Amino acid sequence: MNLLLVLYILGRLAWACGFGMLIPLAAGAWYGESMTFMFFLSIVLCAAVGKLCMMHGAVPEEELTNREGVAITGLGWMLFAVLSMIPYVLSGHVSVLDGLFESISGLSGTGATVIPDLDVIPRSLSLWRSLTHWFGGLGIIVIFIALFPQLGRGTVHMFNAESTGPTSSRRVPRIKEMAKALFCVYISFTAAATLVCMACGLEFIIALEHALSTIPTGGFSPYNTSVAYFNSPVLEGCLTFFMILSSANFGMYVAAWKRGPHIILRDTEFRTYVGIVFLATALMTINIILTLGWDGTEAFRQALFQAASISSSTGFVSSDFDQWPSFSKLILLLLMFLGGCAGSTTGGLKVTRLMLLCKTIYARILQKLHPSMVVRIRSNGEEMPEEVLSGVARFFLVYLGLDVLWTLLLAADGLPVFDALAVSITTMGNCGPGFGLFGATCTYADMPSFSKMVVCLSMLMGRLEIFPILALFMPTFWHRQSW
Template sequence: MSSLTKLNFKIISHLMGLLLMVNGGFMLLSAIVSWYYNDGKLNEMLLASAVAVGFGAAVMLLTRNHRKEIQKREGYIIVAFGWIFMALIGTLPYIFTGAISSFTDAFFETMSGYTTTGASILTDIEVVPRGVLFWRSITHWIGGMGIIVLAIAILPLLGIGGMQLFAAEAPGPSGDKLHPRITDTAKRLWLIYVGYTVAETILLKMAGMSFFDAINHSLATLSTGGFSTKNASVAFWNDNPMVQYIIIVFMFLAGSNFVLSYFAFKRKFQKIFQDEEFKLYSIFVVALTVVAAFLIYFEADLNISSISHPMVWGPVENAVRHSLFQVLSIITTTGFVTADYTLWTPFLTIFFFGMMFLGGCAGSTAGGIKIMRHLIMIKNGVLEFKRTLHPHAILPVRYNSKAIPQPIVYNILGFFILYMLSFIVGTLVFSWLGLDFQTALGGAASTLGNIGPALGNLGPVNNYAALPDAAKWWSSFLMLIGRLELFTVLILLTPFFWRNR
């Protein structure tokens, strides 16, 4: 019997249908926004929702008699293809409303949304109908904590266990769980996620944003996505520092492990202060901000380089705010913009490019390599010096005072090598497709790390509209494998995944 016949295709298809129905439900919510703001696209948004829900319901109905069991291989297939099918059906609001006429562009924008990359092909965001803009932000929000984590929170209704899905989807290498049952863990994570989103929306509204802008930027911040409702991104509010400071706080929270937020609400602050990854994450943010602010104040001309440049609270505050905002935006892979950092100084351009390889904490909505992996690689590198001097000594890598099993260390080292190889190949393909060296380099780092703004022609004040179609499809692939942490997608391309067990 072949390996393919052993796969539970009915449960795979059934869950694909479930995800498409969830997609359609959020499209209906976007249709309500379209109706409320009377943007003239209500019927088109309703049609997109009906197609998604109808197709998903038909698939679920046809596969209702399935074996309620998910093995590891089915989990990987559901996650990888779930994202692809969600992105495909997610193009409907753009195409039906005419906001994006090209299917390639619509798929790019949707994949960028679900993977929380924030790269856009829209050249004039402010003329896009509000229902479509809200859908664009919602794709961020769904993808932020993960489509599959959302699904496993309701899998008990179907009588299906979700551990295999969570293992494939959960962001980062952390295995922390808040509750023994995986579905309860997902519900708690989503409760925190929703709570932060509501809190930021209220604070941004109080700070002077319109309600529509506030909720869209909250959806983008907590998902570390970066889609804005303004052409100038958050630089539109450069004359309102409070708006930017609120976003700074929630970018920091979104880039930290959500498990630590749960501990904070339970008043277990000791667990937060003892977490080595969180401490290194905080040190990185502070140290990099100090360096950037120093150089901005003494060497860069914000009056020239900023997209908008009012000195509301003085030049020192202006330098600190812009540097802190951009450091957090890049490290957490949010991708919001308050200034064009590529015009500050050549050193700062390379400085911010290097940050694209950091990433947020494991268990956060951020993309990238993740701080935990960097920490463990640094610790293992230091231990290699000791092992050289003491070859017979047993020197395990420790994290949070616990020895890390060697297979996990090997996995992290393998991930880093694979990530860098993907970056190199990504750059080469972009160059082959006609991009100049700086643009290809920045584009590969940005799409693989799910960041958004890059370098060259893809810098903070540019977008991806001018890319050839082939480069947009390649970008979409890099965004997908980056968001799903490489192994989940690339393992499907290996022959042994499909062989007999």
């Protein structure tokens, strides 16, 4: 492995982080906040770290290997998280651990917060919270490749290490073209969401913050009560549309842009995801009406919004669903675990993995009954190779195992068992709100320090889909002879 090359690219990523802080710096100057100077110091620190890394690194002169791509992605996300926490810490509102928690929560799109009162933080810092969602939603590496495509064909390894969900082919043949196309779609959706929120009566900066949280399916809101603050069915309906829109494979939109909108209608995974959302909505609506006696319209409104919010791993809250019946809470817990579509900004297991797991189990049963039968498993009309199917099974087992591990660690630190299970699932799924002590109307501020460290690791591993982070903890990964 060329460690000097890795160090150089990490330096470029540090500069990119500082460049991103220019936006809240400008906002702070516009509002005349003292936080402006804190962002200036943060930018200087990012520039210094970047310069130091680049001075001791080497300009890439050859293609990246697979392991270099994994190292850059894993270490790059860690570096970006550490640098992103600097404004939180300098603001004086949080400790170093809480600042790191808030940073990772933002970049991973989890949306869990340790800030007990969002009303007291400066507007520029609130904007930075939403921006971390936006940078991490599409992917730090994807945005980096789109804006700085000078690293050669080896960027495919960085791209793949950050991508979510199983893939057997790419919709766009060149990684640079793919990154640019995804970035264009991402910006277009963000601009559209901002305009729609403004049409719903939100002022520009508030509309922008909600758009920056909705399209990356993050969930940070500048208000303590999240979307419930507005009590607006129209706004909730618009956000529901964009959350479902962002839960689909963004590569599908690129393909639809090039080949026509029929691509969207034919996408099996997206159709299955939408069906799951509306089935969950129907079940929760009926359960809420029968158990709580709500009006049908209100029950449908709240059930639809929370089904879209939780399944997309956005985590916006329009109602305290912790007070809902147990059956409805179980459905929400399952949606947290499942997540959205592969290649989207959502977290969780992903719908396509569930589909492939079910098809694989069915195929194995058929083969037991008919040993000579050859069963081909397809997704969107494409035959899935055995390597992809075995990879899906491995990921499912490791994902489930980590959920159990986090639950045990959190329970050992004093959290109630069900609360620990919910936190484990919601943070691995990058959703945010859980149940009980960390429910829809609560924050993670009172969580013990050890549990916060566990949750930080859970959120990061959930966003990068486990293996790029696990690889960094493997001693053999760093042994020169293993390269």
